[in-house]
Amino acid sequence: MSDDIAAGSPASDTSLPGDGYLGDPSVRAEWDARYADRQQLWSGRPNGALVAEVAGLVPGRVLDVGCGEGADAVWLARSGWDVTALEVSGVALERAAGHARDAGVAIRWVHAALTEAALPPASFDLVSAQYPALLRTPDAAAERALLAAVAPGGVLLLVHHAGMETQQTHDSGFDPADYVWPSMVTALLDDDWKIEVNEQRPRVAPDGGAGAHHTDDLVLRARRLRAVR
Template identity: 80%
Template sequence: MADDITADVLPSDNPSSADGYVGDPAVREEWDARYSERGQLWSGQPNGALVAEVRDLAPGRVLDVGCGEGADAIWLARAGWDVTALEVSGVALGRAAAHARDAGVSVRWVHAGLAEAALPPDSFDLVSAQYPALPRTPDAAAERALLAAVAPGGVLLLVHHAGMEEHHGPHESGFDPADYVWPSTVAALLGDDWRVEVDEERPRVIPDGGAGAHHSHDVVLRARRLR
């Protein structure tokens, strides 16, 4: 599978920089700046919804969308998954690769935006997107890229903060929920070749420390591709 990936794939011992990045440079710069503000942005623990939802899945090929500093990717690799982890921030990928080296696990790092990455279609037994900041476009490019990456029989797991998409208009920070992909926008594209296994709001398992700890509930969408 790795030979078919056309975006910038960075081995664990070479987190590298922006060379070969595929995607919007402004998005990369925004996230590089955010990660650079703190030595560690997230908790370093795997997301609770991911841990809960993959317990009954046999390890296979997984795509971790928006891998950040690598906690989910490393947890999946330790659990026996063949992990490809995608991230727009080179700063985050550098940290993730270092953490993976320390953990003694192998992960393929892809420095790209999801819609631009040209990942091999129908290739992943699990596509995990935990609280992703995926920009919405008129052609639903990010939503369709998520669905296209899942292999027949595979699972899409999309988790986001509950209630955020219900806000109308930009927040004081300039963040406008209407600009981003939410579980509901992905669910709207599911046809009869998909079976929704989970679509619910639930209390969030909140790790100690890290950004986003103030969000108390998740929306969890888990869907299986039938063919």
């Protein structure tokens, strides 16, 4: 989700699909409540690591995982990318669609959890997951879904806040052990992938919005060399 850990082809326009949410209703309700609690949760500007890492890529098809209120998706569309944006919160998607209409860009909206979405396999030139709230499962379903979406020659860009993976359970109930971190995705990469960036770096953070207090990013950028064999 934009700025921080939150969390068949739809129509190619900025209208939202019908209420055909695919995923755990309790997860949707949790994120709907979080977004509804504030008029604007995130900064409204694209994430710094995304801007930096996409600068040298030729625009193609991109999947924005956990698009939140749509800042990354709108920026990508303005930059020439064909954008599919996925989000569990209907409240966030309504806001994102409004921002896309204001910007005059077309985006495909998918109201689903990553592991439940009917996404075409190996079809995206870029899969961008900026601080995603992906739930960890014994079968590594979310990690495998990220990798499965990337086309041969395409790039997976996964960015998260440094240090969160090793934190203790918060009083709020947030337990890092419940979520997917970049190291878990890296562990699944085989000879079909080339790691281009795997580092911790100072965060270039948009002003304002939740998560602005985080100072360092973990950035994983991996290129798929060939199709699944």
